[in-house]
């Protein structure tokens with residue numbers, strides 16, 4: 001079992017360049033299925049989720065090739081092959097194959113998605129959307145079968161603001177007959193990125209990034225070239241690491257506007273944060289104020305940064321309350337942080353975090369951001385080596401993590 005070994009206590013210093021966004025990449029790859037010629041995606045992150053998606057597209061008959069950060073997808077040989085089992089279960093975002101195959105072929109059979117299972121993650125809103133577009137959806141032994149004789153545009157009001165359901169409905173509706181209106185849509189930057197790609201492929205989508213998205217279905221879509229937006233969660237994790245280690249780090253190749261909720265919270269704690277056009281400099285301080293954090297849908301504080309933020313809040317001199325209004329039980333990192341000496345109590349959808357020093361321990365990542373939280377915590381520990389297992393989760397979302405951390409002066413290595 002691979003372990004990440006971290007001897008902490010060193011302030012991170014230097015520059016880190018952020019890759020393309022995981023949550024965009026794994027929606028843009030299946031979106032290419034809707035095109036009838038080659039789609040080229042630039043700035044793609046080298047992470048395991050992208051590798052798995054590449055293999056899924058190959059299983060469906062796409063020709064896929066990597067050249068550094070550019071992935072070319074030629075969907076001319078694609079078929080809607082049923083995928084009830086196998087790699088689809090390794091990924092949360094395999095659910096986008098449902099919308100993309102439905103849009104292209106009018107049918108799809110895809111196993112229920114995997115990914116980070118920090119709590120039950122239903123897909124009822126995705127199914128509600130497909131049904132509204134005229135599809136019949138059935139559950140066949142754990143796989144979702146979706147079939148439509150003809151996809152027709154519809155007005156769909158989302159009961160829950162969902163990133164995945166908003167994107168999935170956009171994918172299916174892009175080639176439906178007539179117009180679709182998604183109300184109460186999610187507004188995350190990744191949704192705008194997907195709409196930008198789809199429009200470059202010939203779709204007619206307006207309003208992405210607002211709560212009302214209008215899609216005029218088109219008959220055919222074509223290839224194009226598109227550059228993926230920077231990963232705001234990866235960027236936020238490095239901002240948090242810089243603050244937690246009292247370091248001085250320039251986080252480069254990002255969109256500072258995407259970081260506003262985190263930037264404001266760090267400043268409230270007493271961290272010095274300087275925004276530039278495409279980068280942010282984070283200068284840590286010795287003393288931090290306790291703060292309360294509420295994870296919400298965008299543009300609120302991202303739930304995906306809630307776990308790493310929990311580790312940072314152990315570095316304050318008071319009691320902070322961190323509540324997650326997106327995932328009420330996303331606290332699997334808390335017992336592991338407790339092994340490192342953290343004083344954290346979970347009450348309902350909140351973690352109550354008391355400031356104090358952490359110590360080295362053997363801990364396990366139970367999901368991607370829980371893993372990021374453990375890395376943040378380990379970097380603050382002044383004596384000894386922290387051993388983190390569960391690296392398959394961390395590798396889902398952080399490109400070249402050890403290399404980046406070593407470049408910033410951290411003492412980090414991987415052991416088999």
Ligand SMILES: CC(=O)N[C@H]1[C@@H](OP(=O)(O)OP(=O)(O)OC[C@H]2O[C@@H](n3ccc(=O)[nH]c3=O)[C@H](O)[C@@H]2O)O[C@H](CO)[C@@H](O)[C@@H]1O
Nearest residue numbers: 023093121122123124125126160161162163164165326327
């Ligand atoms: C691949 C990807 O992009 N993953 C991100 C995406 O996940 P994902 O798209 O799966 O998350 P959603 O935005 O759909 O989930 C938001 C909330 O809605 C609920 N819900 C969702 C769908 C549904 O059909 N029914 C329902 O009740 C969920 O349980 C959750 O409480 O957005 C999350 C929220 O920002 C992030 O944590 C994930 O990193």
Ligand SMILES: C=C(OP(=O)(O)O)C(=O)O
Nearest residue numbers: 092093115116304368369
């Ligand atoms: C929960 C996450 O990812 P996924 O939805 O792909 O499991 C995440 O990126 O924090």
